Amino acid sequence: MKFTAFHLMSYPNLPSDFTERYRSVWVDIPRALYDPQLGHRIYNEYLDQLELADRLGFDGIGVNEHHQNAYGLMPSPNIMAAALARRTRHASLVVLGNSIALYNPPIRVAEEFAMLDVISGGRLVAGFPVGTAMDTNYCYGEIPATLREKYREAHDLIIRAWTENDIFSFNGKYNKLRYVNLWPKPLQRPHPPVWIPGGGSIETWDFCAEHDYQYSFLSFFGYVAAKKVADGYWETMARKGKPLNPYSMAFAQGVVVAPTDQEAERDFAPHADYFYNRCLHIHPNFADAPGYRTLNSIRAALQSGLPVKLKQHYSWKDLVDDGIIIAGSPRTVRERLREAMKSLNCGHLITGIHMGSMPPELVRQNAELFAREVMPYLRDMWSEWEDKWSPHPLPESERAEPAPVDFRRPGLEHNRIISATPWRPAK
Amino acid sequence: MRAQHQIGGGRWQVELELCGSGDPLLYLHGAGGLLGVDPFLAELSKDFKVIAPHLPGYGESTGGELVEDVVDACLFYHQLLDDLGIASTNVIGHSMGGMLAAELAALDVHRVKKLVLVSPAGFWLEQHPIPDPFAMDLPELAAHLFHDPKSPLAQMFTTIPSDPQQLADMYVERTKRLTQASRFLWPIPDRGLKKRAWRIAAPTLLVWGESDRLIPPVYAGEFASRIRNCRSVTIKHAGHMVMYEQPEEFVRIVRDFLKG
Numbered sequence: 001m002k003f004t005a006f007h008l009m010s011y012p013n014l015p016s017d018f019t020e021r022y023r024s025v026w027v028d029i030p031r032a033l034y035d036p037q038l039g040h041r042i043y044n045e046y047l048d049q050l051e052l053a054d055r056l057g058f059d060g061i062g063v064n065e066h067h068q069n070a071y072g073l074m075p076s077p078n079i080m081a082a083a084l085a086r087r088t089r090h091a092s093l094v095v096l097g098n099s100i101a102l103y104n105p106p107i108r109v110a111e112e113f114a115m116l117d118v119i120s121g122g123r124l125v126a127g128f129p130v131g132t133a134m135d136t137n138y139c140y141g142e143i144p145a146t147l148r149e150k151y152r153e154a155h156d157l158i159i160r161a162w163t164e165n166d167i168f169s170f171n172g173k174y175n176k177l178r179y180v181n182l183w184p185k186p187l188q189r190p191h192p193p194v195w196i197p198g199g200g201s202i203e204t205w206d207f208c209a210e211h212d213y214q215y216s217f218l219s220f221f222g223y224v225a226a227k228k229v230a231d232g233y234w235e236t237m238a239r240k241g242k243p244l245n246p247y248s249m250a251f252a253q254g255v256v257v258a259p260t261d262q263e264a265e266r267d268f269a270p271h272a273d274y275f276y277n278r279c280l281h282i283h284p285n286f287a288d289a290p291g292y293r294t295l296n297s298i299r300a301a302l303q304s305g306l307p308v309k310l311k312q313h314y315s316w317k318d319l320v321d322d323g324i325i326i327a328g329s330p331r332t333v334r335e336r337l338r339e340a341m342k343s344l345n346c347g348h349l350i351t352g353i354h355m356g357s358m359p360p361e362l363v364r365q366n367a368e369l370f371a372r373e374v375m376p377y378l379r380d381m382w383s384e385w386e387d388k389w390s391p392h393p394l395p396e397s398e399r400a401e402p403a404p405v406d407f408r409r410p411g412l413e414h415n416r417i418i419s420a421t422p423w424r425p426a427k
Numbered sequence: 428m429r430a431q432h433q434i435g436g437g438r439w440q441v442e443l444e445l446c447g448s449g450d451p452l453l454y455l456h457g458a459g460g461l462l463g464v465d466p467f468l469a470e471l472s473k474d475f476k477v478i479a480p481h482l483p484g485y486g487e488s489t490g491g492e493l494v495e496d497v498v499d500a501c502l503f504y505h506q507l508l509d510d511l512g513i514a515s516t517n518v519i520g521h522s523m524g525g526m527l528a529a530e531l532a533a534l535d536v537h538r539v540k541k542l543v544l545v546s547p548a549g550f551w552l553e554q555h556p557i558p559d560p561f562a563m564d565l566p567e568l569a570a571h572l573f574h575d576p577k578s579p580l581a582q583m584f585t586t587i588p589s590d591p592q593q594l595a596d597m598y599v600e601r602t603k604r605l606t607q608a609s610r611f612l613w614p615i616p617d618r619g620l621k622k623r624a625w626r627i628a629a630p631t632l633l634v635w636g637e638s639d640r641l642i643p644p645v646y647a648g649e650f651a652s653r654i655r656n657c658r659s660v661t662i663k664h665a666g667h668m669v670m671y672e673q674p675e676e677f678v679r680i681v682r683d684f685l686k687g
Contacts, residue, residue, distance in 0.1 A: 138562065141614040145606045146495070285562045289613075291606030298602060302595040 001341065001381040002390060004060030004094050004350045005053035005367065006252065009046045009080075011070035012357040013038060014278045024283035026069040026134040033070065043073075047083055049354055049363050054088035056371035059390065060125065062094035062350055064197070064218075066132070067139040071279040078112045085120040086402050092391045093120055094350075096197045096216060097127020101147055102140050105175045106154035110161040110182055117186040121400070122393035124188070127216065128155055129197040130204075134282065137289040144291030148203070150174050162191040193389045195250060200229040201297040205236035208248070214389035216250040216350065220280065222324035223253055223340035230344040246347030247387040253340060254325035255351045257369040261328040267362060268327060268355070269316040275356030276314040276324070325355075330373030338378060347382045348389070431487065435506045442487035444479035447472025450540075451516040452685070453508070454479040455524030458560065458608035460486065462584075467674045474682055475517070480507060482524075484607030486600075491607045497530050497618045500611070504531055508538065517685050518629075519543040521670065522642070523611055529620055529627060529654075536628040541685055545634045545677075546642050546667050548612060549620040550649045557616060557642055561605065571640045574666040624653040631657040632684045636665030636672065 014033065015021070022029060050061040063080045066072035074080055081093045093116060098109045117124040130151050136142045142150070153172045160168065160180070167181040186192055197216040198204035208215040215233055219226050230251070234244055242248070256272075258264035293301075311318065319325045326336045341349060353367040393399070432441045444454075444461065446468065452475035454468060461481060468477050483503060484491025494500050504527070508516060517540050520528025525547025532539040551557065558571060565585040566576075573581040588594050611618060631654050635644040647659045660680055665672040 137613070143613045144609050145613075146610070283562070285564055289561060289609070290602045290604075291609055293602075295599060295603065298599060299595075302598065 001378045002059040002247070002348050002387060003375055004062045004092070004250070004348065005050065005056075005058040005353045006062035006064075006094075006096075006350045007046050007050055007354055008064070008066075008072040008279075008352060009043070009074050010275065010279050010354075010356050011039075011073055012042060012274075014070055014274075018278050019281045022281075024286055025071050025279055025281045026066075026132075027138045027283070027286045029068070029070055039073070045360050046354065047080065047087070049360070049367065050080075050084055051087050052364060053353060053367055053371075054084075054091040056367055057375065058091055058371065060092035060094040060350075061088065062096055064096045064127070065099055065129070065135070067135045069134065071282075078116060081116050081124075082119065085116055085123070089399075091123070092125050093123050094125040094195070095127050096125075096195060096218070096350075097129050099131030099136055099140075100128050100154035100158065101142060101150040102131065102136060103154070105177060106157055107161060107175075107177065107180065107182070109154070110158040111184075113158075113192065114162070114182060114184050114186040117188055117192050118184050120393070121398075122187040122192075123391050124186070124192040125195055125389075125391060126192040127195045127197055128158075132287075133289040133292040134286045137292055138286050144289040146174075147292065148294070159191065162186055187394070188392055193391055195389065200232070201293060202232070202236075202300055203294055203297065205233045206240075208233075209237055209240040209242050212242075212248075212388075214248050214250060214348070216252070216348070218252045218350070220252065220254065220276075220324070222322055222326075223251065223344055224323035226251060227343060230346065234345060244345060245385050245388070246341075246345050246382045247385055247389055249344070249346045250348035250350050251341070251344055251346045252350040252352075253337070254319075254355065255333060255337065255349075255370065255374075256325060256327045256355065256366055257330055257333050257374060258327075258365075259329060259369070261332055264327045264329065264332075265316055268358075268366075271356045271358045271362075272316060272319055272325060272327075273314070273356075276319060279356055330369060333370075333374050334377045337374065338381065341378070341381060347385065347387065432507075432510065434503070434510050438493060439483050439488065439490040439503065439506075441483070441489075441507065442481040442485075444468060444477070446477050447475055449475050450685070451476045451478060451513050453504070453513075453516050453518045453528075455504075455518065455520040455528050456482065456485075457522030457524050458605065458612060460604045462671070465671075467670045467678055470674060470678045471681065474686070478511065478513075478516075480504075482607060485604050491603075494607070495610055497527070497611065498534075500527050501531050501534050505535065505538065514538075515540050517541045517543070519545065519681065520547060521545040522667065523548050523608055523616070525549065526611065526616065526618070526620060529624060529650075530618075532629050532631075533620070533623040533626040536626060539627075539629040542627065542629040542631040543634060543681055543684065544631060544650060545670060546636060546639050547633075547646075547650065548616040548642060549618070549624075550646060551615055551617040552646065552649060555643055555645050558640070559614075560641060561609065561613065572667045574636060574638045574664050574672055578672075580668075580671060621653065624650070625655075627654045628656070630684075632681070633657060633659040634669060634677065634680065635659070635661050636667060636669035637661050637663050638665065639667045639669070641667040 063077040065077045081095050100106045113126050161182045170177045195214040195216045197218045256268045354363045430443045434441050481488040483494045518528045525544040526549035532542050569581045569585045570576045633647050635647050670677040
């Protein structure tokens with residue numbers, strides 16, 4: 001098993017009456033709710049937390065792209081990955097990813113990913129999501145009818161830019177480039193491993209199978225509900241004659257660990273409540289756009305019964321009983337997580353070390369307990385399979401080391417104000 | 428009468444409503460498409476040969492992927508008229524269809540005899556942004572489309588079938604239609620008509636429902652100022668779906684204009 005510590009970088013201070021006062025956490029959330037001074041502090045805290053995960057032995061640290069929302073504050077995950085590249089040493093930089101249909105030309109993504117791969121000594125995982133309807137269609141104005149075609153073209157262009165040895169011309173429908181000549185090129189050859197984050201559309205499975213990409217199922221609704229999608233993915237792989245290698249799939253599962261089950265509920269319930277009931281308060285009409293899903297995917301979804309209606313409100317009991325989050329003592333979490341990953345046949349766990357409004361000290365405790373008391377006990381899973389979807393960095397001895405930093409300036413008193421006075425979450 | 432036509436050497440299989448005889452009258456539907464019960468068309472067919480095609484991607488009309496932008500759409504309508512042997516015709520366009528009708532009239536001034544634009548899309552006024560119909564559920568949409576959202580007509584529009592198969596079919600068809608409409612309307616329903624509208628030579632009638640809450644009547648002024656030979660009529664007790672809400676008055680006004 002491999003473990004990626006993921007961060008959504010949620011805004012932690014939405015008011016308690018947010019869901020009554022506003023229709024959506026995404027797209028048209030009022031800007032007045034964002035406080036940049038708090039933003040400054042949490043960006044730095046969140047980066048500290050991912051850096052901690054690197055030292056604790058997680059295989060990967062993960063960031064992703066979302067726009068105009070309080071659920072995930074990374075319009076540009078590449079900026080975060082760049083900051084992390086310099087302050088981490090071992091973990092893969094799992095950028096999950098760049099919504100490649102949004103960039104004109106998408107060469108920009110090929111370049112930035114190549115830069116990240118070179119700076120980090122070959123630690124990049126390149127994620128290519130289509131992006132949510134909120135992000136792509138509503139926030140970035142992409143026409144739903146052509147989004148997927150544009151995505152495919154951007155993908156083809158990026159892979160060619162990474163792999164072709166000579167300058168080439170690209171006459172696409174959406175991109176016309178006379179000279180494609182990538183400087184820098186990525187360090188990993190032929191290119192960094194590609195993970196395709198998806199929600200469960202049929203076409204994504206075919207796409208992964210055809211290109212030998214890893215499929216990252218980014219559900220936030222737990223392994224029980226994910227079973228159907230995972231089965232669909234593995235059926236596709238079997239039909240295409242691909243090995244059912246667990247490492248060809250990643251799954252995002254909420255996991256929180258405390259010394260005991262009781263403490264897990266006491267410490268994490270308010271933050272899970274914040275995340276599931278405020279951060280996921282998405283206006284349903286923004287969650288889909290006509291043409292965002294293909295007719296095949298819509299028909300398949302309709303045939304398998306109407307989608308499970310998302311609950312209006314999730315209690316701690318709902319979240320734990322339905323496996324939406326796995327929470328409890330190390331022992332409880334180990335057992336449940338093993339069962340979860342086994343039922344999905346999944347080799348890459350992506351788990352948020354931070355959820356919603358968790359204060360830094362709780363994130364640290366959660367990450368440390370997970371790394372020391374859970375991870376080692378699940379390492380043996382899938383050891384008979386080869387993981388072909390993790391990066392191949394330079395050997396340690398050949399990697400550049402950033403110079404040590406001393407922030408003090410002569411004559412100025414240096415106080416670590418940020419860590420001395422933790423912010424208070426909104427009630 | 429519903430008919431299927433091969434258009435453009437089989438590029439499109441087009442579902443057409445064809446009725447009446449006389450002077451040809453091409454009707455271009457809005458983003459929602461023809462409703463299946465469109466009484467004003469039958470009424471107009473007493474005086475005209477009414478041709479109401481389903482835009483490719485709508486209903487049984489195929490080849491939606493060949494109609495990706497305004498130029499494609501205009502070429503499609505030209506091909507349709509060529510294949511039906513119609514050299515020139517009156518045109519009515521509603522909403523998205525109004526935008527396409529105006530484009531058709533601007534691109535080839537000889538093809539369109541008289542032009543009726545009913546609550547047309549195509550312009551964007553900074554001071555009067557058009558609400559986003561794609562982000563609306565049915566009741567919200569009805570409130571923007573109909574003068575009286577509680578009327579039986581609006582109620583019929585928002586009723587969803589209880590039979591799961593019918594519901595699924597309806598959902599798929601609605602998605603198909605709006606996907607195609609997104610090519611012309613997403614995210615802002617402006618594809619450059621303001622650059623071309625000056626070319627429209629056909630005598631033009633603008634028809635607006637007084638309480639249109641989707642494309643507000645203030646847009647009539649914008650069209651009137653950009654089209655040379657143009658006059659404007661507002662119909663009371665009607666919204667964006669004016670020809671469904673006030674069919675008698677609508678048909679009378681349109682007939683008088685086209686016959687006059």
